């Protein structure tokens with residue numbers, strides 16, 4: 205067994221399974237409207253990371269890392285409006301992560317599956333990928349779910365064994381392992397995970413060529429990688445930045461500085477205005493893949509946030525604005541390729557990873573005070589992003605009925621596929637369907653890995669508590685240590701903040717709301733609010749108070765193109781509640797109920813405690 209699959213292996217598998225026409229999205233990556241308000245609002249004071257000494261990890265403590273550590277936290281049931289709740293998305297992702305795997309002892313991960321087979325199948329893969337380990341541990345942290353922990357257990361054993369054999373820390377695909385180790389060091393308060401992450405970085409540093417203020421990987425001719433091949437270092441930067449942010453490691457900071465400088469100024473991935481340049485080869489010539497470039501820009505946004513570097517923040521803002529201009533930010537539909545496509549497919553599809561890039565960048569730019577991009581995040585997450593996660597797999601069996609019965613081969617798995625793939629994120633979605641094409645793969649491992657990262661990123665950042673003040677940036681259901689948010693949107697224009705701590709509160713008003721139409725109460729007593737930018741200043745509240753904000757919400761009809769198809773959308777607030785023409789297979793926006801009275805549901809809540 206080996207770590208992940210090489211790019212060549214991926215291409216081989218996908219070509220064999222799907223023909224050459226659809227080889228495109230994530231597997232190629234393995235080597236790897238302006239916002240309504242531009243008012244700047246610095247919402248975050250990012251402290252300098254604490255510099256810690258280097259405690260030694262004993263052999264026993266290292267061996268104990270193979271044991272899954274469940275997060276501590278408070279769990280309870282609550283009645284909440286039946287609106288978007290990313291906590292539920294996180295639980296679905298755990299289903300996909302742990303069940304799109306080989307049920308034998310290897311727990312090897314499946315990257316692709318097909319409904320264009322009867323029965324539907326997933327394709328066995330030879331290996332593990334740390335992208336899954338990282339995503340799964342983030343989802344466990346958010347939910348406290350212990351569903352199928354034997355899978356994490358096996359993955360831990362495997363990766364730690366590889367680490368001890370010094371097979372990890374020598375390629376860019378190890379970057380997700382490094383992120384995973386850094387996250388674990390924080391969530392499990394483990395110095396051993398911290399040492400693992402730092403040792404992996406140290407190994408990486410040794411294979412890079414270091415110049416005065418940048419570093420790079422060389423190709424087989426000993427030359428600096430540029431263009432498409434250089435985008436792999438975007439992943440590396442994410443891992444290294446993650447370690448710096450969490451541990452304060454000075455060696456991680458130095459390497460992050462050098463990698464960021466390389467990616468911005470020397471790697472020829474972007475022009476001076478942040479436009480994407482890195483193309484990979486294809487049958488039709490150089491093809492401009494969104495996520496290959498977008499992931500690198502996302503890495504630079506994470507670096508800018510971790511270091512509060514204004515030069516990089518300015519650059520990321522240019523890159524984000526460019527990327528936004530080539531997609532459809534109204535719903536968060538961003539094309540798998542920009543202008544130069546690798547084949548003659550008749551449709552423009554959206555890869556979850558591209559939308560994830562935009563969610564991450566928009567959030568980071570807002571936190572950096574480069575602009576107020578929260579409505580972008582809101583539109584992307586409420587629409588294309590959450591729709592691209594499979595909520596039910598019954599449609600797969602319906603599609604499969606159109607195909608002749610075919611025996612399941614030894615290198616395939618045809619057992620309960622339609623249940624096991626639930627929670628996966630789409631690799632080739634249209635604006636109205638999980639699949640842009642009937643034969644699009646039903647799972648895309650890279651997209652599920654990145655989708656999970658975005659769920660975590662949004663939930664970790666939508667509320668911010670700093671210096672005695674709670675800022676509510678997004679009006680989504682969520683439970684936190686400081687307050688629980690109940691969002692009625694889009695049933696009605698109401699949000700309840702159930703306070704758990706005494707503090708000042710400010711609530712961001714979405715751009716579709718007129719500030720003068722907002723009313724607010726605390727425990728049903730009217731409360732005057734002042735506006736700072738789009739933030740309503742509620743003032744001081746006590747633990748146990750309920751802050752309620754009301755505003756009008758209405759429907760509007762929008763005729764527009766998404767990709768290369770014309771649609772008629774009905775939009776309520778930022779939520780698309782109907783799309784015409786509708787999808788064929790796993791149709792998006794089955795949301796007619798949002799036009800009725802608010803529905804309530806009893807939901808599990810879990811608030812992790814670090």
Ligand SMILES: [Zn+2]
Nearest residue numbers: 230557650651
């Ligand atoms: Zn993807």
